[in-house]
Amino acid sequence: MIAENLKEVLSGIPDHVKLVAVSKMNPVERVMEAYDAGQRIFGENKVQELLPKYEALPKDIEWHLIGHLQTNKVKFIAPFISMIHSVDSFRLLEEINKQAKKNNRVIDVLLQFHIADEETKYGFVMEEIREMVKEKSFYEMENVRISGVMGMASNTENSEQVRFEFIELANIFETLKSHFFKFNDDFKEISMGMSGDYQLAIEEGSTIVRVGSKIFK
Numbered sequence: 001m002i003a004e005n006l007k008e009v010l011s012g013i014p015d016h017v018k019l020v021a022v023s024k025m026n027p028v029e030r031v032m033e034a035y036d037a038g039q040r041i042f043g044e045n046k047v048q049e050l051l052p053k054y055e056a057l058p059k060d061i062e063w064h065l066i067g068h069l070q071t072n073k074v075k076f077i078a079p080f081i082s083m084i085h086s087v088d089s090f091r092l093l094e095e096i097n098k099q100a101k102k103n104n105r106v107i108d109v110l111l112q113f114h115i116a117d118e119e120t121k122y123g124f125v126m127e128e129i130r131e132m133v134k135e136k137s138f139y140e141m142e143n144v145r146i147s148g149v150m151g152m153a154s155n156t157e158n159s160e161q162v163r164f165e166f167i168e169l170a171n172i173f174e175t176l177k178s179h180f181f182k183f184n185d186d187f188k189e190i191s192m193g194m195s196g197d198y199q200l201a202i203e204e205g206s207t208i209v210r211v212g213s214k215i216f217k
């Protein structure tokens, strides 16, 4: 079943778009089913759920952290995490850089932006980026690779609103690219789109979709 769902989802995603299979709340046996069907990139939103899965599952899995990350938990995932989508403060970025350095690694990160019409979702606002790029220490971080932006649209049936929010994130990406990352070829990813809206997200420029329930239903 998971293999079929995965195939169905992949058939709707163009080659240039990466699929993160969001395995949160699914036991390792079910993650293994997706692995056996060929999936290698998995996303988790909580460190305490990710760690036992990392231990139990094959080591060629690329793990992505997609949920809010507390600075005091960075050290637990720094030895192995491939990408952190949910960087929402300069302080967190600095901590990731520090822990990556300790592990002699460079960690891919995305800057999360608040695009939803909801109070609770984490993320930067543009002004905070303008402040961040004024810091000398911003340019001295050698163990993080700032690879683009991430956002979550509102949880609504109104697809015009969702589309509008995706366009907003794509515009944020373009603004950052042209103002601050023009000569940085690593800054190229837009992580947006989940089970209910990934097709819309791809139409609006997504390069990474994070799909959970449609694969693990």
Ligand SMILES: *Cc1c(COP(=O)(O)O)cnc(C)c1O
Residues within 6 Å of the ligand: 022, 024, 045, 066, 067, 152, 193, 194, 195, 196, 210, 211, 212, 213, 214
């Ligand atoms: C759970 C989650 C997803 C996947 O959501 P589905 O609707 O199950 O596809 C994507 N991104 C984040 C940040 C999530 O927490």
